Amino acid sequence: MSATPIRVAVVNDYELVVMGVAAILTRFPDQVTVVELDSGMNPEAEVDLVLYDSFAQGQGAALDVASLVGQTDAKVVVYSWNTQPELVQQSLDAGASGYVSKSVSGEDLVKQLALICAGDTIVPPDEDCDGAVGRWPGDEHGLSPREAEVLALICQGLSNDDICNRAFLSINTVKTYVRTLYRKIDVDSRTQAVLWGIDHGFRPDRSRVRLDDRAGATEV
Structure with a gap:
């Protein structure tokens, strides 16, 4: 020490x-x-x-x-x-x-x-x-760390394939996180998700x- x-x-x-x-x-x-x-x-x-x-x-x-x-x-x-x-x-x-x-x-x-x-x-x-250590954008809205990371990468303009490479997740896992985070923030499209993210701390x-x-x- x-x-x-x-x-x-x-x-x-x-x-x-x-x-x-x-x-x-x-x-x-x-x-x-x-x-x-x-x-x-x-x-x-x-x-x-x-x-x-x-x-x-x-x-x-x-x-x-x-x-x-x-x-x-x-x-x-x-x-x-x-x-x-x-x-x-x-x-x-x-x-x-x-x-x-x-x-x-x-x-x-x-x-x-x-x-x-x-x-x-x-x-x-x-x-x-997928623990709850520290803070991350969207945690107060019920987003898990992984869901928040996927949304952050969507807000950066990355495609699902790009997110797989950046976050080291499978495509099926990314799609699952996209579906669950959409449901939690009550949006139906990528554009709506980006707009929500910009208003809720997902702009770097x-x-x-x-x-x-x-x-x-x-x-x-």
């Missing part, structure tokens, strides 16, 4: 997702310090780890580690519901230093971050994961917030 708190930047295109992950980490101030929150932007502060939430993001071979770390020596840790071994290996091959499943508790998340920071390579077991954000214990939060 590190003698001083690990400095972490949390990265995802959706501010709600980033804030949800930060809320988990801030419960462990003796072990982790959340230095920066980035939505649609890359970290600039000096940190030990970049925690990359994969919600509606590029994953696996599409992971751009160099862009995420910028000029720092930070390690990138992928935080994801997708734990297929081939996807995990692609992420490691792309330069990630570790991969943590969203099924873990906050306490275990912090423990795994500490191990990765110390030089261990942590990977999750291959298991289905662009913000950078640096956290300073002395001065509070500073938005850049």
Whole structure:
């Protein structure tokens, strides 16, 4: 365990997702310090780890580690519901230093971050994961994490086939999520779903917030 708190930047295109992950980490101030929150932007502060939430993001071979770390020596840790071994290996091959499943508790998340920071390579077991960890757009409307991710990708203009590739889901699974999320938000078409999504937090954000214990939060 590190003698001083690990400095972490949390990265995802959706501010709600980033804030949800930060809320988990801030419960462990003796072990982790959340230095920066980035939505649609890359970290600039000096940190030990970049925690990359994969919600509606590029994953696996599409992971751009160099862009995420910028000029720092930070390690990138992928935080994801997708734990297929081939996807995990692609992420490691792309330069990630570790991969943590969203099924873990906050306490275990912090423990795994500490191990990765110390030089261990942590990977999750291959298991289905659709847990309710953190926050995501649409959760207050009853959308599951996976349904919300599919809707976010629809709002980004992706086809069902594109969503399969981005979210590492089968086409039948994507179609099932589309049907269930349509029912939950009471729409009948892709256009209606996009319009609903735009009005309910599914437009990607662009913000950078640096956290300073002395001065509070500073938005850049």
